[in-house]
Amino acid sequence: MPYDLSGKRVWVAGHRGMVGGAVVRRLADEPCAVLTVGRETVDLTRQAQVEDWMAAQRPDTVILCAARVGGIHANDSQPADFIYDNLMIEANIIRAAHAAGVEKLLFLGSSCIYPKHADQPIREEALLTGPLEPTNEWYAIAKIAGIKLCQAYRRQHGADFISAQPTNLYGPGDNYDLETSHVLPALLRKFHEARQAGAGSVTLWGSGTPLREFLHVDDLADALVFLLINYSDAMPLNVGSGVEVTIRELAETIADVVGYDAELVFDRTKPDGTPRKLMDSARLHALGWNRARPLAEGIAQTYKAYLQTL
Secondary structure: OOOOOOOOEEEEEOOOOHHHHHHHHHHOOOOOEEEOOOOOOOOOOOHHHHHHHHHHHOOOEEEEOOOOOOOHHHHHHOHHHHHHHHHHHHHHHHHHHHHOOOOEEEEEOOHHHOOOOOOOOEOHHHOOOOOOOHHHHHHHHHHHHHHHHHHHHHHHHOOOEEEEEEOEEEOOOOOOOOOOOOHHHHHHHHHHHHHHHOOOEEEEEOOOOOEEEEEEHHHHHHHHHHHHHHOOOOOOEEEOOOOEEEHHHHHHHHHHHHOOOOEEEEEOOOOOOOOEEOEOOHHHHHHOOOOOOOHHHHHHHHHHHHHOOO
């Protein structure tokens, strides 16, 4: 400790995703070589392909961001795809990393691994203490398995494999498809399109009362590199901003950023999801990382990035 990245070959698995892309951007500031590979070359759900590529490339370090992800509708309607693909991706990479002699691996979990009714703010010890949120339990179970794989390789083989779970993320490279996106990018698109059309209202799912914590993806990437260098333990660490807002407050902030004061209409026939989800990131903050940007600032930067995609 600390782990020195100088001269290391670091494989960012899932570099085309929102998180993986942010990690690649962040690693540009480190004295290491970044390795990436696309699915057209290596199908991460195929064990032999992963093993062959890793044996040939011999990365020193792996940051495992690759995953099948989606919002409530996608998780609830495609449970087999979400549990199978994520189990295969993480199992193949973690096993191949050990076989190839990887020095350090960081596995990216998710805040949805915790019980639906866990005490708030959610501490790392809450893992496996109660039932999961039913709409995304398939994804959550796969992510829990990934954490346990890292712990098992650490216990049996002494592998320096660690895990971290982020809170709700947003930022460049997000998904703005209204059928499959999460709440923040969906609202950004809705307010932008309402402004373009001159619509008088924007409709939100549920009551607007659930509390959520948000973290800019570039801040997550900074925290992950910090952990890679400074952390080595079996405990999977929470990564969050420590600030929560209601969905109504989120919508009002987005309205201010977009510059369009539309009426908020709440469709109470749609689900709210978990009433509150705030993670306790005290362990991470005690290690020395607590650099999350203010939500309004991050949303303004994200909206600018979204406009560039249109």
